[in-house]
Structure formats: structure tokens, C-alpha cells
Amino acid sequence: xxxxxxxxxxxxxxxxxxxxxxxxxxxxxxxxxxxxxxxxxxxxxxxxxxxxxxxxxxxxxxxxxxxxxxxxxxxxxxxxxxxxxxxxxxxxxxxxxxxxxxxxxxxxxxxxxxxxxxxxxxxxxxxxx
Amino acid sequence: xxxxxxxxxxxxxxxxxxxxxxxxxxxxxxxxxxxxxxxxxxxxxxxxxxxxxxxxxxxxxxxxxxxxxxxxxxxxxxxxxxxxxxxxxxxxxxxxxxxxxxxxxxxxxxxxxxxxxxxxxxxxxxxxxxxxxxxxxxxxxxxxxxxxxxxxxxxxxxxxxxxxxxxxxxxxxxxxxxxxxxxxxxxxxxxxxxxxxxxxxxxxxxxxxxxxxxxxxxxxxxxxxxxxxxxxxxxxxxxxxxxxxxxxxxxxxxxxxxxxxxxxxxxxxxxxxxxxxxxxxxxxxxxxxxxxxxxxxxxxxxxxxxxxxxxxxxxxxxxxxxxxxxxxxxx
Ligand SMILES: [Zn+2]
Numbered sequence: 001x002x003x004x005x006x007x008x009x010x011x012x013x014x015x016x017x018x019x020x021x022x023x024x025x026x027x028x029x030x031x032x033x034x035x036x037x038x039x040x041x042x043x044x045x046x047x048x049x050x051x052x053x054x055x056x057x058x059x060x061x062x063x064x065x066x067x068x069x070x071x072x073x074x075x076x077x078x079x080x081x082x083x084x085x086x087x088x089x090x091x092x093x094x095x096x097x098x099x100x101x102x103x104x105x106x107x108x109x110x111x112x113x114x115x116x117x118x119x120x121x122x123x124x125x126x127x128x129x
Numbered sequence: 130x131x132x133x134x135x136x137x138x139x140x141x142x143x144x145x146x147x148x149x150x151x152x153x154x155x156x157x158x159x160x161x162x163x164x165x166x167x168x169x170x171x172x173x174x175x176x177x178x179x180x181x182x183x184x185x186x187x188x189x190x191x192x193x194x195x196x197x198x199x200x201x202x203x204x205x206x207x208x209x210x211x212x213x214x215x216x217x218x219x220x221x222x223x224x225x226x227x228x229x230x231x232x233x234x235x236x237x238x239x240x241x242x243x244x245x246x247x248x249x250x251x252x253x254x255x256x257x258x259x260x261x262x263x264x265x266x267x268x269x270x271x272x273x274x275x276x277x278x279x280x281x282x283x284x285x286x287x288x289x290x291x292x293x294x295x296x297x298x299x300x301x302x303x304x305x306x307x308x309x310x311x312x313x314x315x316x317x318x319x320x321x322x323x324x325x326x327x328x329x330x331x332x333x334x335x336x337x338x339x340x341x342x343x344x345x346x347x348x349x350x351x352x353x354x355x356x357x358x359x360x361x362x363x364x365x366x367x368x369x370x371x372x373x374x375x376x377x378x379x380x381x382x383x384x385x386x387x388x389x390x391x392x393x394x395x396x397x398x399x400x401x402x403x404x405x406x407x408x409x410x411x412x413x414x415x416x417x418x419x420x421x422x423x424x425x426x427x428x429x430x431x432x433x434x435x436x437x438x439x440x441x442x443x444x445x446x447x448x449x450x451x452x453x454x455x456x457x458x459x460x
Binding site: 038111 | 139140141143144147154161162165167218297300379383384389394396397
């Protein structure tokens with residue numbers, strides 16, 4: 001009927017951008033970013049990660065309305081880095097962390113699978129004897 | 130030193146169990162926000178295959194067409210190397226084609242006196258699919274039957290053409306790769322993120338996961354509370370529906386999350402160029418409605434494919450090259 005298509009949760013609309021932003025004119029070194037077609041997965045990840053940097057003085061996000069797939073994030077810095085660059089830096093660092101995770105996961109998985117299969121093989125032989 | 134964390138401060142993974150349906154592991158020296166985002170992505174954004182469109186040619190069973198179509202959609206399909214499949218919405222074709230779909234046909238008729246069950250194994254995969262595995266119904270039971278689709282009595286028949294497509298669980302749960310994902314941290318509640326309700330003694334009245342609890346270290350009696358402590362060890366238990374191996378769910382989840390971040394980096398660094406070129410240099414960017422300049426891929430399919438985006442080198446504008454927030458700011 002008139003239910004919105006569910007792909008509207010994650011496919012950008014025709015002239016929609018992934019991220020839009022504007023400076024906050026009343027507060028120095030502050031900008032508000034709107035992330036389109038994103039949710040808490042990215043919102044929480046970025047706003048919490050930003051707290052780890054000394055030059056970030058504030059960061060928080062909100063989902064203005066649960067039926068619209070977007071969130072707003074406001075970031076303030078001490079001025080040594082712009083809010084936008086702070087986000088880019090945070091994104092790169094998370095990507096890096098995930099890369100390390102991915103490598104460790106792959107090696108450990110292979111190791112455990114070999115052990116697991118070895119054990120099963122041993123059990124099978126014991127049963128046959 | 131912590132016996133489970135032999136790598137000191139580096140992010141690392143330890144497996145507790147690993148087989149074809151389940152991966153139970155811990156991630157150490159990681160942070161809660163990233164671990165939770167990974168969990169969310171594995172639940173809802175890892176692409177898989179599922180039957181999406183069904184052409185009902187004949188159905189004289191007792192179940193309504195849409196009832197059977199729904200059941201068909203929920204049958205797990207092999208999703209190995211699903212990257213070879215295009216999203217139908219991004220495909221050149223009109224509707225579906227070999228690049229973006231797998232066709233399965235179901236043609237069954239009951240001729241005997243016994244009630245006949247139609248199983249997932251009765252779905253016949255057509256020639257011409259993106260790779261040799263993708264779209265095959267998942268069959269793991271010893272008899273090789275797969276899930277039951279419908280039961281037929283003498284004389285009843287079903288004939289259907291099913292078109293399986295690639296998708297993610299955010300659109301429909303049938304595309305979910307995992308049956309369940311266990312996730313926990315701080316099993317002994319040493320960080321006091323939980324406030325247990327109890328009648329007499331919380332310790333006696335609440336169950337604990339002995340295994341996880343031992344790994345994480347039991348609290349010492351009279352141990353002072355560490356106000357600065359943060360969670361850094363996360364217990365995951367990923368169980369697959371069958372379409373992807375458990376390790377693939379995790380690795381694809383990591384990849385999807387990286388792609389998501391890459392698309393943000395691309396937008397924030399790439400759009401800088403737009404402002405430079407389109408709006409006459411060093412102005413503070415307004416709501417950047419700037420389009421038309423090398424408009425990035427409209428879909429969400431490729432941000433990762435753009436090698437330069439997060440690799441560091443390459444086309445991204447270097448930090449601080451534009452006076453964003455600098456010159457325009459009266460402070
Ligand atoms: Zn196509």
C-alpha cells in the first residue's frame with residue numbers, strides 16, 4: 001500500500017549525499033554532520049570513537065526520527081583539527097583496527113579449524129578400532 | 130599476565146569453538162562501540178542470497194500462493210562468493226539476469242496415496258549463474274532433504290519459478306546470514322554496568338556463563354572498584370543459517386563496516402574538492418548540496434572498491450589542505 005520501500009533504509013535517494021555538514025556559527029570549531037541512510041551502527045561507532053582524541057572536546061549523535069534513516073552528529077574540537085578532519089581520522093583509525101582484527105581472526109580461525117578436524121578424525125579412528 | 134591475552138595490548142582473537150555452523154571466539158583489546166557495530170553489521174548488513182520473486186505457474190496444494198512464496202523466501206541458499214552476484218537494482222538488465230540472480234524451479238506432483246512432502250532438495254537450479262555455488266539450497270540433514278516447503282495429497286501439484294537475488298537483512302530478514310549472534314562482555318559484572326535485581330542474593334539467583342566468567346577472571350573478594358575501567362574483551366558466538374560459513378559472516382561483516390567507513394571518508398575528503406572547484410575556494414562549506422562534480426557512485430556498492438579511499442595513498446585530499454573552519458571563522 002503506502003508503506004515506504006524498505007531499501008530506502010540504506011539506498012541513497014537520487015540527489016542525496018552520504019554526509020552533509022554545516023558549521024555551527026554560534027560555537028567555535030563546531031560542525032553538525034548529517035549522515036543519510038545510516039543508523040546507530042555508524043552513529044555510535046563514530047561519536048564514541050571521537051571521545052578518544054584529545055583535540056575533540058565534544059561529540060554526540062541523535063536520530064531525529066525513527067522512521068527516517070538518518071542521524072545527526074555534532075562535533076567540537078579545540079581548533080587544532082577541524083571537526084571534519086577529526087571524523088576522517090576516526091574513520092581511518094577504525095578501519096585500521098578492523099584490519100588488524102580481520103587478520104587475527106583469519107589466522108586463529110584456520111588454526112582452530114585444523115585442531116577441530118584433527119580431533120574429529122581421531123574420534124572417528126577410535127570408534128573404528 | 131592474563132593467560133588469555135598473550136599478545137599484550139594488540140587487538141587479537143581467541144577461538145573457543147570453530148566448526149561449520151558455529152564460531153565462538155573472543156576479541157581482546159577492542160572497544161565496545163566497534164564490537165557492537167560489528168555485531169549489528171553481521172546481523173543486518175552482510176549480503177546473502179534468498180528467493181525474492183516467485184512466478185506461480187500451478188498451485189493446487191492446500192497452502193495459498195503467498196504462503197508458499199514466503200516459505201520459499203526463507204529457505205537458506207548458499208551464499209559463498211556472493212560478491213560475484215550484482216544487486217538487481219544496480220544491474221543493467223530489466224528485472225533479472227545471469228549476473229544478478231539465480232533461478233530455481235520447483236515442479237512437484239503427488240501421484241501416490243501417501244502424503245508427499247516437497248523439500249528444498251526438489252528445487253532445481255538453472256544453468257547460468259554468477260558462480261558454481263551461489264544459490265544452491267542449503268541441505269545439512271543426513272538424509273539430504275533440506276527444509277520442507279509444502280505437503281501434497283494425491284493429485285495436488287506445485288509448479289513455480291523462483292528468482293533468487295542478493296540482498297541484506299535490513300531489507301528483509303530472509304537475507305540474514307546468522308541464526309543468532311551471542312555477544313557479551315564483563316561476564317562477572319566487574320564494571321558494574323548491570324544492576325542485578327534480586328530477592329536475597331544476586332549471586333545465587335542469576336545464572337552465569339561459567340566458561341566466559343572464568344576466562345574473564347573472577348573478581349577477588351574486597352577488590353576495590355576501578356572507576357576508569359572500560360570493557361576490552363568481547364565474547365562472540367556466531368551461528369550460521371547455512372548460507373555462509375561462520376568465519377565468512379564475521380569477515381564479510383568486517384568488510385561491510387570498513388566499506389561504510391570508507392564511504393564516509395570518501396564523502397568528507399572527496400567533497401572537499403567539490404567545494405574547492407564548485408564554490409570558489411576557501412569558503413567554509415555550507416550544507417554541501419554540491420553535485421555534478423564527479424558524482425560518486427549512486428549505489429552503495431563500491432566505496433571500498435575505490436582503492437584510494439582508506440588506503441591512505443591516492444586521490445584523497447590531504448588533511449588540512451583547505452581552510453575549512455579556519456579563515457571563515459571569526460574566532
Ligand atoms: Zn541483472
